[in-house]
Amino acid sequence: MKSTVLPFYQMYAFFRRDAVNTSSYKLNFIFSLVGMFTWAITMGVLGKLTGPALQPYITQYGAQNAATFMLLGMMISQFLQVSQQAPLWIANPGQLERIILTPCPIPVFVLGTMGWEYFWHLLSLVIFIGTGVFFFGMRLVTVDWATFAVVLIMGILAMWGFGIISAAIQLVTKRWDPLTWILTSFSFMISGIFYPPTALNQVDASGTLFSLAWFLPQTYVYHMVRLAFGGSHLADPTILTPLLKLSCISIGLFAVGWFVFKLCLRRCQLEGSLGWV
Amino acid sequence: MAETQNPIQLSRLTKTFTVKKPLQEKELGLVNLVKRTVLRKRTKEKLTAVNEVSFEVEKGEIFGLLGPNGAGKTTLVKTLCTLLWPNSGTALINGYDIRKHPRGTRKSLGTVLDIHMGWYGRLSCRQNLLFYGQLFGLRSGDLNSKAKEVMEVVGLSEKADEWQQKLSTGMKRKLDLARALLSDPPILLLDEPTLGLDVKSARDFRGMVRDRLCGEMRKTVLWTTHNMEEANKICDRVAILHKGKLLALGKPETIREMAKTANVAVAEVNRADKSVIQAVEKTPGVRAVSSAESKSWPGFHTLRIEVGERDAVSGISAAILSSGASLYSLTMEEVSLEDALIWMTEEKQEKKEDRK
Numbered sequence: 001m002k003s004t005v006l007p008f009y010q011m012y013a014f015f016r017r018d019a020v021n022t023s024s025y026k027l028n029f030i031f032s033l034v035g036m037f038t039w040a041i042t043m044g045v046l047g048k049l050t051g052p053a054l055q056p057y058i059t060q061y062g063a064q065n066a067a068t069f070m071l072l073g074m075m076i077s078q079f080l081q082v083s084q085q086a087p088l089w090i091a092n093p094g095q096l097e098r099i100i101l102t103p104c105p106i107p108v109f110v111l112g113t114m115g116w117e118y119f120w121h122l123l124s125l126v127i128f129i130g131t132g133v134f135f136f137g138m139r140l141v142t143v144d145w146a147t148f149a150v151v152l153i154m155g156i157l158a159m160w161g162f163g164i165i166s167a168a169i170q171l172v173t174k175r176w177d178p179l180t181w182i183l184t185s186f187s188f189m190i191s192g193i194f195y196p197p198t199a200l201n202q203v204d205a206s207g208t209l210f211s212l213a214w215f216l217p218q219t220y221v222y223h224m225v226r227l228a229f230g231g232s233h234l235a236d237p238t239i240l241t242p243l244l245k246l247s248c249i250s251i252g253l254f255a256v257g258w259f260v261f262k263l264c265l266r267r268c269q270l271e272g273s274l275g276w277v
Numbered sequence: 278m279a280e281t282q283n284p285i286q287l288s289r290l291t292k293t294f295t296v297k298k299p300l301q302e303k304e305l306g307l308v309n310l311v312k313r314t315v316l317r318k319r320t321k322e323k324l325t326a327v328n329e330v331s332f333e334v335e336k337g338e339i340f341g342l343l344g345p346n347g348a349g350k351t352t353l354v355k356t357l358c359t360l361l362w363p364n365s366g367t368a369l370i371n372g373y374d375i376r377k378h379p380r381g382t383r384k385s386l387g388t389v390l391d392i393h394m395g396w397y398g399r400l401s402c403r404q405n406l407l408f409y410g411q412l413f414g415l416r417s418g419d420l421n422s423k424a425k426e427v428m429e430v431v432g433l434s435e436k437a438d439e440w441q442q443k444l445s446t447g448m449k450r451k452l453d454l455a456r457a458l459l460s461d462p463p464i465l466l467l468d469e470p471t472l473g474l475d476v477k478s479a480r481d482f483r484g485m486v487r488d489r490l491c492g493e494m495r496k497t498v499l500w501t502t503h504n505m506e507e508a509n510k511i512c513d514r515v516a517i518l519h520k521g522k523l524l525a526l527g528k529p530e531t532i533r534e535m536a537k538t539a540n541v542a543v544a545e546v547n548r549a550d551k552s553v554i555q556a557v558e559k560t561p562g563v564r565a566v567s568s569a570e571s572k573s574w575p576g577f578h579t580l581r582i583e584v585g586e587r588d589a590v591s592g593i594s595a596a597i598l599s600s601g602a603s604l605y606s607l608t609m610e611e612v613s614l615e616d617a618l619i620w621m622t623e624e625k626q627e628k629k630e631d632r633k
Contacts, residue, residue, distance in 0.1 A: 001414040013411030017397060017404075024399040097360055098395025101388055102412040103380055269362040272294050272326075272352065 007108045014112030015119070022116065036124045040131035043067075043074045046194075047136065057196045062230025067136035069226060073193040075128040076225050079121050079152065080187075080218055083159035084166070084180060086114040087257075091170040097274055106265075110164070147228035147239060154243065154250045155221035161253025168257070168264035174273070183216075191218040217253070220246040282372055284385075284464050284497040285334035285357070290366035292327040292349075292356050292521075326352040328521035329366065334499060334514075336463075337491055341512030341529075342501040343618060349521040350501040351390075354468045357499070358388045371463055387457030388466045393449045398442030402433055402452055405441055406459060413460040427455040430489055432481070447478040454482075458490075464497045465490065471507060483511045505615035515614070519622045529614055536617035539564075541610040542582045542590050545571055547603040549578035556600035557582060562589030574605065581610075 001009060023029055047054075047070030054066045061069065090096055090110055099109045132138030162183060169177035187193070190200060190213040197213040204210070213219045220242045224232075232239050268274040298321065303309075326349045334340040342350050355361045357368055359379040368375045371385035396405055406424040415423055428434045431451040436444060444452065450470065457465055467486070471479040490496045502508050508515050509529050517525045517532065525532050546553065549568035557566050557580065564583045571577040582593055587609060597604045612620075 001416060006414050009414065010412050013408050016411075017400065017408045020404055021397055021399050094392070094394035097390075099412070100360060101358060101383055101386075102409065103384055103414065104412040266362065269360065272292075272355070272361050274360055 007105070010104050010108045011112040011115055014109070015115040018113075018116030019119075022120075033123070033127070036127045037131065039074070040071060040128045041135070043070045043128075044131060044136040046070055050194075054195060054199075057199045058226075060196075061226040062142060062232075063139065064142075064226070064229055065137055068132055068138040068229065070194065071128050071132045071136065071138065072226055072229060073222055075125055076152070076155070076222055077187075077193045077218075078124055080155055080159045080221060081184065082114075082117045082121050083156045084163040084183070086110075086117050087160060087163035087167040088170060088180070089113050091167045096171075100274075142229065142231040144228045144231060144233050147232060147234050148225060150234060151221055151224040151228060151239075151243065151246070154246050155217060158217035158221075158246065158250035158253050161250065161255075161257035164254070164257030164261045168261040171261075171264045171268050172273075187216055187218045191216045192222040196223070217246055217249045220249075282369075283333040283335050284371050285332075285340070285499060286369040287333070287357075288331050288367045289329040290327055290331070290353070290356065290368050291325065291329050291364050292352050292361060293364045294324045294326055295321050296324045297321055325521050327356065327363075330518070330521070330523050331366075332516055332523065332526055334497055336497050337495045338513045339487065339491055339498045339500055339511055341508040341515035342499060342518060343503065343505065343508050343515050343614070344518035345503060345618070345622060347520070348503075348518040350503075350518055351468055352521075353518070354388070354390070354466050354499070354501055357382075358386055358466055359383060384460065385462055386464050386466055387460065387462040388468070389450075389453045389457050389470050390468050393453060396441045396449070396452070399440055401438045401440055402428065402444070402455075403437045405452070406455060409456050410459050415460070423459060423461075424455075427458045430458060431455045431485065446473045447475065447482075450474060450478075450482065462496075465499070467498060467500045469501055469503075471502070471504070479507070483507065487511055505613060505618060509614045517618055517621055524621045525617075532617050533612045533614055536620040537612045540584050540587055542584055542593055542607060543610050544580040544582065544593065544597060544607045545574050545605040546578050546580060546597055547605070549580060549602075553597060553600045553602045554580070556596040557593055560589060560592040560596045562586055562592065577605065 044067045047065070047067030050070070051066035054069060058064070058066060058069050064072075087110055090106075090113055096109075100106075104112075129138065129140070133140060162179065166177045166180045169179060190197060190209050192213065197210050197219055200209040200213065201207055224239055224242055224246070227236075227239055234240065234243070265274075300309075328349075330349075330353065332340075342353065344350050352361065356363050357370060357375060359375055359382055363376065370382045373381035373385060375382045397408070400408070403424055406427065407420055410420040410424060425434070425437075428437055431454050433448065433451050433455060436448055441449070441452065450473065454467075454470065457467075465486075470486075471482055474482060486498060486500075491498055500508070500512060512529060514526070514528055515532060516523055525535060527535075544557075554566050554568060557563060562585045564585060566583075567581045569579050569581070571579045580597075584590070584593075590607060590609065594604055594607050597607075
């Protein structure tokens with residue numbers, strides 16, 4: 001097989017494996033779909049209830065309502081979380097040792113392992129958008145899909161960086177690392193899933209939390225996705241500037257993550273702890 | 278790889294680990310943990326798991342790596358298959374240097390490691406093998422036929438569509454081997470492959486490796502085990518490892534011969550009184566005689582007779598019969614591989630203590 005085709009073929013192998021594995025849990029598969037829909041409804045209702053309080057802060061995102069704001073926040077947060085957590089699966093000792101014994105390169109293994117999760121979360125995205133459109137007045141005519149896609153990809157890249165660093169820590173420490181936990185909880189509080197960072201000034205007049213929020217790549221992603229849903233284009237300064245910042249963070253994090261991972265993998269190979277749990 | 282080159286070549290391969298010293302009872306607890314962290318008190322020491330090991334394995338050969346637990350067998354296998362990085366020395370696998378060409382090395386190897394790793398319990402045996410086949414880049418047409426073929430080779434065809442997690446330990450072992458054969462590698466590294474198998478399954482497994490894989494398919498096999506009887510039955514040559522060092526290398530019979538300190542004849546007789554023992558002692562070539570209750574013949578006696586040369590045996594039988602005793606069996610005691618291993622490892626220990 002040609003070396004250019006082989007990585008895609010190998011990624012397909014991972015996707016197929018995970019699809020067969022997931023579909024073998026039939027009841028769980030069906031209930032997960034129902035669960036996604038219920039979660040979307042919950043977010044929509046929460047948006048409606050908190051709408052009056054949120055309204056002053058979300059006017060910058062165009063004509064979209066508070067329910068849409070909430071739905072987008074949760075939908076994107078799921079995507080970002082899976083991007084951060086998926087690399088952790090590669091640190092599974094039995095699996096990693098076995099894959100290293102095949103000619104499959106580590107990057108292909110990482111991407112392949114995440115393939116099914118992304119497919120699953122794309123389904124979730126469709127359910128969230130469908131629920132928004134049919135029940136909560138989400139408007140798709142204004143959406144700039146290209147901006148939406150670019151922002152999402154850059155966000156995913158940044159979260160991979162975090163995830164790969166976490167996986168590297170886990171390879172060495174053999175325990176779930178605190179980085180993921182701290183980032184996730186902190187991001188829920190300040191990066192704008194349920195309310196925009198500007199609303200933080202209500203509880204923190206000094207503006208510290210607001211400033212801290214912009215150190216997290218997630219904040220840029222939520223902000224720009226909502227702008228894209230309001231009709232902003234890639235060339236708009238409101239998108240372009242934060243997108244450049246996000247790109248720098250993403251590329252930097254990814255490069256650091258990969259370097260740290262290779263370092264930790266080599267350390268495990270030296271000390272013989274690759275197969276330890 | 279050049280035709281004349283041996284598939285496995287090791288030259289002074291060394292693998293050292295830095296291990297944490299076990300903590301004493303008084304060092305346990307949170308306060309001590311903080312103290313250790315603050316004071317940065319080092320509790321580490323070096324452990325050489327594989328110490329300048331050199332040997333070569335010929336094509337089509339079954340090479341046994343023997344040694345007690347902790348001898349360094351698994352470390353050596355994991356280093357050869359690039360899961361561990363060696364500290365010094367070289368190893369060539371099918372002509373590939375394990376340090377410089379880890380990918381080429383892996384392509385040349387099929388490995389069965391000591392635990393059933395990397396399987397997906399809710400995928401069938403076939404689906405699992407297809408997955409690994411795709412990672413090896415086998416095309417879809419070849420892939421199906423190859424999966425079918427390796428399942429036939431290991432005798433798993435009937436279980437092809439069964440979930441992996443439903444297989445018995447023996448079947449899982451066979452599936453491990455099927456995966457190792459999937460890419461048709463010229464070399465197989467089998468780490469304790471019969472561990473957990475019942476007697477019949479282990480025998481079938483050994484037969485299959487011996488006849489099909491090495492006999493028909495001309496694979497080269499490195500087989501680690503601490504089961505000496507198994508090594509004796511299957512291996513063309515063996516190497517004995519102890520605390521990372523290679524103690525002996527050669528054919529099983531040569532190794533057994535090395536451990537032989539004396540020729541001992543064992544006679545089962547109906548009585549072992551003074552007259553019988555004296556008659557045997559007077560036989561030319563006999564050095565010493567001892568008697569004990571027979572373990573295999575209740576009511577009889579076993580005479581252990583140390584002789585200079587094996588030829589003395591004919592004289593012994595005549596001496597026993599002439600003393601009026603009945604002789605039921607007379608055999609030369611064989612040194613087993615197990616005896617050889619214990620002898621070698623203990624002798625090494627004694628030499629070390631002598632030096633102290």
